[in-house]
Amino acid sequence: MAKPPRRALVVVNPKARRGGTALDAVWPILEQGGLTLRFEECRSRDHLTELILQARDADCVVIGGGDGAVNAAGQGVLMRHLPLGILPLGTANDLARTLGVPQDLVGAAKLIAKGKRRRIDVGFANGHPFFNVASLGLSVDLTRKLDTALKERLGQMSYAWTAMQMVTLARKFRAIIASPDGVVRVKTYQITVGNGRYFGGGVAVRHDAKIDDARLDLSSLELHGPWQLPLIAPFMRRGQHVWFNEVRDLTGQRFEVRTRRPRPVNLDGELLTHTPVVFEVRPRAVEVYVP
Numbered sequence: 269m270a271k272p273p274r275r276a277l278v279v280v281n282p283k284a285r286r287g288g289t290a291l292d293a294v295w296p297i298l299e300q301g302g303l304t305l306r307f308e309e310c311r312s313r314d315h316l317t318e319l320i321l322q323a324r325d326a327d328c329v330v331i332g333g334g335d336g337a338v339n340a341a342g343q344g345v346l347m348r349h350l351p352l353g354i355l356p357l358g359t360a361n362d363l364a365r366t367l368g369v370p371q372d373l374v375g376a377a378k379l380i381a382k383g384k385r386r387r388i389d390v391g392f393a394n395g396h397p398f399f400n401v402a403s404l405g406l407s408v409d410l411t412r413k414l415d416t417a418l419k420e421r422l423g424q425m426s427y428a429w430t431a432m433q434m435v436t437l438a439r440k441f442r443a444i445i446a447s448p449d450g451v452v453r454v455k456t457y458q459i460t461v462g463n464g465r466y467f468g469g470g471v472a473v474r475h476d477a478k479i480d481d482a483r484l485d486l487s488s489l490e491l492h493g494p495w496q497l498p499l500i501a502p503f504m505r506r507g508q509h510v511w512f513n514e515v516r517d518l519t520g521q522r523f524e525v526r527t528r529r530p531r532p533v534n535l536d537g538e539l540l541t542h543t544p545v546v547f548e549v550r551p552r553a554v555e556v557y558v559p
Contacts, residue, residue: 274383276303277326279310279319279341281333281357291332294355294377298330301381305330313340313538320344327351328557330380334358335400339536342390342397342554351555353380360537362400362466366479368559380557387552388479391463394545398535399479401467402547404525405458406438406489408534438494441531443543445488445516446524454516457489457497459525461547465507467536472507474517482551486523488516523547 276298280291298305306323310316316337320329321344329348331341332355345352355376356364363369367386370376393402440455462473462485474485491497491514503509510517523546530542 274303274327275325276305276328276330276353277320277323278305278307278330279316279332279337280307280355281310281331281337290373291355294373297374297377298381301378301383303328303330303381310340316340317344317347320348320350328353330355332357335360335362335536336538338363339398339538342399345554346390346397351385351557353557355380360467360469362469363464363536365466365470366400366464367556369557370559379559382557384558385555386480386558387555389463389482390550390553391461391484392548392550393461393533393535394541396535396540398463400464400536401460401462401473402533402535402545403458403460403467404443404527404531404533404543404545405441405456407458407460407468408532408539409438438497442528443488444526445486445518446526447486447518448520448522449518452516454488454490456516457491457494459486459488461486461523463549471504474510474519475507477507480552482549483519483521484523484547484549486516486518486520486547490514490516521549 295305308319310319328351329341329345330353331338335358338354341352354364354369355373356369356371361371369379391398391402438457440457443454443456443459445452445454462477464479465473465477467473477485487510500509500512509515526544532539533541533545
């Protein structure tokens with residue numbers, strides 16, 4: 269018996285690092301898989317939410333873009349309870365990496381066409397959803413410093429290159445962290461709150477982090493000096509940085525971070541809110557197409 273057709277709202281980020289003619293092979297695969305495609309152009313984050321809410325006949329949403337574009341779709345798919353398909357066109361594609369979505373577009377399209385779905389958790393920071401990670405401190409400086417032309421030229425290596433340049437500029441800041449374990453005052457270079465497994469082009473949030481474990485993983489880099497950052501970096505790739513005494517490691521469903529002055533908070537590569545910030549997790553909140 270043939271599968272019933274699925275009506276897909278398709279939105280592609282025109283500024284994505286990849287795309288163009290590479291997408292020409294994708295559409296026939298999706299159509300052969302039984303999807304009826306409706307293409308829309310997106311002008312902004314708010315506009316993407318509007319598009320999803322207005323597409324009343326859509327059975328799923330397919331986003332072509334990087335982690336920022338997928339993050340922008342989060343509010344809409346949550347409100348409409350629609351499955352989410354990912355065509356990884358960005359530089360890091362950390363959510364795709366966490367889910368095992370192929371980095372090649374044909375493979376990702378075949379996955380969506382097959383239709384296998386999995387429920388995953390979604391993190392929230394002051395009500396703004398995030399799939400991968402929220403952070404403040406060094407990562408915010410990195411986001412501001414990352415050059416679009418450099419990302420085009422070096423891809424994922426642009427993250428490591430920019431991070432190395434910023435080591436000498438790193439400065440600690442004071443924060444108060446409230447968690448299920450109590451309240452602590454810290455001096456830190458960065459506070460990271462992970463919902464998924466990867467961020468920053470393949471850095472692991474924690475060695476055992478999962479995107480469906482109904483928890484958030486908080487780490488705080490309370491190093492003695494910026495000279496320790498290059499020493500700890502190799503362990504961050506595997507999520508083993510939390511084993512260092514200078515790294516505070518907490519898990520839970522809710523955290524609150526306060527700073528003396530408002531500091532911007534990075535959500536999946538986008539600066540969307542600021543401290544004071546409350547982080548929460550909503551277990552199994554969104555369905556995604558997976559291998």
